[in-house]
Amino acid sequence: MTHPLDPRSIPKYVNQVEVPSVFKPTIVRDPSTNEELSHNYTVFITAFKQQLLPPGFPETFVWGYEGIIEDGSCFSSTPGPTFEAVRGIPINVQWVNNLTDPHFLPVDPTLHWANPNNIPTPEPPFQPFPPGYPLAQSPVPVTTHLHGGEVRSDSDGGPDSWFTAGEEKTGPAFIQSRYTYPNQQEPTTLWYHAHALGITRLNVFAGLAGFYLLRDPNNIIEPLLPSGPFEIPIVIQDRSFNKDGSLLFPNIGVNPDAHPYWVNDFLGDVIMVNGKVWPNLNVERRQYRIRFNNGSNSRFYNLKLSNGQSFMQIGSDGGFLRCPVELTEILIAPAERADVLIDFSKQDPGTKIIITNDAFAPFPGGDRPDPETTGQIMQFTVLDTPSEKPVILPPILNEIPQLIPDVPKQTLTLNVVREETDPGPIELLLDGQKWASPISELPQVGSTVDWVLANITAATHPIHVHLIQFQLVSRQLFDAERYLADWESLNGKPPLQHPTIPLDVEDYLIGKPIEPDLNEQGWKDTVRANPNEVTILRLRFTPQNVETGGSKPGLNQFPFDPTFGPGYVWHCHILDHEDNEMMRPMKVVSGPIIDNNPQTCCEVVVEGNTQLIPPALNNATISSSNQIFAEIEKVCPEKVIINGFIQKTITYTAVLDNGVEEENIITDDFPFQCIINREDANEDDSFTITGSSVLCEVFAKTQNFGTHPVTNEQVAYKFVGKDIIKICIRKS
Numbered sequence: 001m002t003h004p005l006d007p008r009s010i011p012k013y014v015n016q017v018e019v020p021s022v023f024k025p026t027i028v029r030d031p032s033t034n035e036e037l038s039h040n041y042t043v044f045i046t047a048f049k050q051q052l053l054p055p056g057f058p059e060t061f062v063w064g065y066e067g068i069i070e071d072g073s074c075f076s077s078t079p080g081p082t083f084e085a086v087r088g089i090p091i092n093v094q095w096v097n098n099l100t101d102p103h104f105l106p107v108d109p110t111l112h113w114a115n116p117n118n119i120p121t122p123e124p125p126f127q128p129f130p131p132g133y134p135l136a137q138s139p140v141p142v143t144t145h146l147h148g149g150e151v152r153s154d155s156d157g158g159p160d161s162w163f164t165a166g167e168e169k170t171g172p173a174f175i176q177s178r179y180t181y182p183n184q185q186e187p188t189t190l191w192y193h194a195h196a197l198g199i200t201r202l203n204v205f206a207g208l209a210g211f212y213l214l215r216d217p218n219n220i221i222e223p224l225l226p227s228g229p230f231e232i233p234i235v236i237q238d239r240s241f242n243k244d245g246s247l248l249f250p251n252i253g254v255n256p257d258a259h260p261y262w263v264n265d266f267l268g269d270v271i272m273v274n275g276k277v278w279p280n281l282n283v284e285r286r287q288y289r290i291r292f293n294n295g296s297n298s299r300f301y302n303l304k305l306s307n308g309q310s311f312m313q314i315g316s317d318g319g320f321l322r323c324p325v326e327l328t329e330i331l332i333a334p335a336e337r338a339d340v341l342i343d344f345s346k347q348d349p350g351t352k353i354i355i356t357n358d359a360f361a362p363f364p365g366g367d368r369p370d371p372e373t374t375g376q377i378m379q380f381t382v383l384d385t386p387s388e389k390p391v392i393l394p395p396i397l398n399e400i401p402q403l404i405p406d407v408p409k410q411t412l413t414l415n416v417v418r419e420e421t422d423p424g425p426i427e428l429l430l431d432g433q434k435w436a437s438p439i440s441e442l443p444q445v446g447s448t449v450d451w452v453l454a455n456i457t458a459a460t461h462p463i464h465v466h467l468i469q470f471q472l473v474s475r476q477l478f479d480a481e482r483y484l485a486d487w488e489s490l491n492g493k494p495p496l497q498h499p500t501i502p503l504d505v506e507d508y509l510i511g512k513p514i515e516p517d518l519n520e521q522g523w524k525d526t527v528r529a530n531p532n533e534v535t536i537l538r539l540r541f542t543p544q545n546v547e548t549g550g551s552k553p554g555l556n557q558f559p560f561d562p563t564f565g566p567g568y569v570w571h572c573h574i575l576d577h578e579d580n581e582m583m584r585p586m587k588v589v590s591g592p593i594i595d596n597n598p599q600t601c602c603e604v605v606v607e608g609n610t611q612l613i614p615p616a617l618n619n620a621t622i623s624s625s626n627q628i629f630a631e632i633e634k635v636c637p638e639k640v641i642i643n644g645f646i647q648k649t650i651t652y653t654a655v656l657d658n659g660v661e662e663e664n665i666i667t668d669d670f671p672f673q674c675i676i677n678r679e680d681a682n683e684d685d686s687f688t689i690t691g692s693s694v695l696c697e698v699f700a701k702t703q704n705f706g707t708h709p710v711t712n713e714q715v716a717y718k719f720v721g722k723d724i725i726k727i728c729i730r731k732s
């Protein structure tokens with residue numbers, strides 16, 4: 001039983017703002033030059049109690065991060081201690097999952113989620129939580145994503161890279177738990193947080209988030225800015241509590257016939273800043289640098305100072321803005337950051353200024369926040385100190401490269417799936433596709449592409465793309481209703497069982513494109529895509545610091561291979577949406593992309609291929625009929641690389657150690673990239689699939705590579721004669 005704590009019963013501004021501690025690295029130096037080669041850390045993901053509510057209220061059981069901090073002690077907190085990163089010096093983090101007790105929040109096993117015990121999706125009637133589904137509650141899968149980081153995909157903490165305590169169970173994309181962050185990008189406010197498939201909302205809500213401040217010793221603006229005690233990172237998170245101090249997360253879904261516990265927009269009734277409910281910050285009469293981060297699951301904030309005072313925004317998600325922007329209010333969606341200067345030098349000692357919030361929740365169609373509770377964030381109290389004049393910044397803070405598209409644009413939709421009679425949505429989708437559908441976002445390294453996002457839902461979705469910082473081009477009203485109708489007559493109702501046929505937005509646009517807000521005209525990794533609007537993002541798959549015109553399709557300038565590893569994702573950063581299908585894989589490819597629209601499919605019977613395939617085989621050859629090449633010839637006579645997917649049924653036989661054969665059928669879709677050198681190809685060539693081959697995917701789908709899922713015996717697989725593989729080829 002829950003006994004909710006009335007938010008109005010919590011005294012405000014009794015708590016004081018705490019700046020998170022800073023992790024202390026082990027510094028690895030070059031023995032001959034003493035140059036710093038890397039900063040290394042071990043960070044434990046762990047459970048403990050922390051005083052979130054004001055003194056006198058009970059402590060709260062939370063999850064957070066633990067490691068050695070600057071005073072040399074081992075410390076755990078939520079938000080976790082801050083990483084202080086230096087541009088040019090890589091950071092290595094050994095992430096350790098120490099969560100050995102079951103999850104304390106309601107894991108909804110009807111979502112497509114990490115599911116470490118591989119339990120079948122429960123059918124209604126569902127069990128109430130608690131106890132929920134014990135095999136879903138334990139063990140707890142976690143992985144950690146550095147939000148905004150330019151990193152190789154095996155250090156990206158993607159949703160399938162999770163691992164349980166002791167790494168006893170690992171996700172299909174798990175490669176390692178020691179991550180490397182190159183820190184080559186521009187100095188900015190990054191943050192790290194939990195990212196495991198289908199339970200990110202619960203793990204972040206439980207406390208798994210922290211700051212990662214990247215600084216550049218060669219930057220000319222940073223030394224001018226308030227620093228030390230005058231630079232305050234602020235993460236805003238809404239929470240709800242029980243009277244016993246425990247966190248309260250809904251355990252009845254908005255659509256409980258489909259998902260027993262999942263809600264589409266978690267909204268707390270209490271505001272927490274840096275792990276303290278409604279805190280106060282005593283400030284001197286001078287300028288402060290506040291690095292805001294919205295770390296909430298789904299709540300947007302429109303922040304104002306209660307005395308009407310303006311402030312200066314100097315940075316966005318990915319670094320300094322080109323010019324400082326003076327604002328009296330700032331709207332931040334989940335995961336957006338804003339680097340802001342606030343000047344208290346003209347305030348009288350004793351002045352109290354509250355940061356207020358009037359963003360509708362859910363945004364933008366929901367309710368206005370209660371001015372007595374979620375309408376207030378935190379308070380500043382001005383101390384009796386000598387007034388210090390604020391620093392005057394140069395008019396140009398940052399030279400931001402202009403991005404020039406050099407490949408065709410991609411039109412993508414944001415969809416909601418609901419039944420007429422249902423009280424809430426069933427799921428949310430990107431481009432009508434589920435998370436597990438074949439990869440359709442395959443940007444070529446070095447290319448610059450416009451993503452045209454047509455939002456055909458009623459909500460604003462903060463869209464986040466991993467690996468890169470991008471730029472917002474424009475937003476424009478469009479006839480979303482007519483577009484939705486036409487899109488559905490073209491594609492059918494989502495979720496689609498076939499590749500999306502894109503519908504150009506051109507004929508639906510209304511009025512003129514709207515320029516990004518002044519404080520959005522910089523590097524972004526998370527952008528608001530509003531309802532009834534088309535939002536255009538310009539993505540360049542090149543490191544941030546490459547200047548205008550310095551990139552080209554096929555040229556990799558990252559200090560790592562972005563095509564390596566399990567790949568990246570893009571998703572809505574409303575965590576409740578992200579957890580229920582509003583996320584898609586994204587794989588950076590090296591070769592030219594032919595088109596994103598599969599045009600031709602042919603069915604190929606894999607004949608007579610009954611050899612045993614050893615489990616560890618990475619490359620495999622399927623001898624095929626000539627049909628494949630005939631089809632390729634028709635659509636792309638010259639091209640050498642084809643991105644496609646193999647659809648539907650693959651039958652294989654598992655041969656157990658004792659010789660017993662078991663027939664299995666996998667009905668799923670497998671993305672693949674096949675490299676065919678047309679110049680050398682003969683009609684009777686075999687068809688080679690390399691890299692993350694379809695066969696590897698088959699093995700991965702059996703959960704344990706080379707191990708029988710039930711008996712744990714080592715097994716080999718063979719394809720049987722009747723396999724039908726459908727190959728879709730993208731038109732040149």
Ligand SMILES: [Cu+2]
Pocket residue numbers: 428460461462572573574577578582
């Ligand atoms: Cu969303």
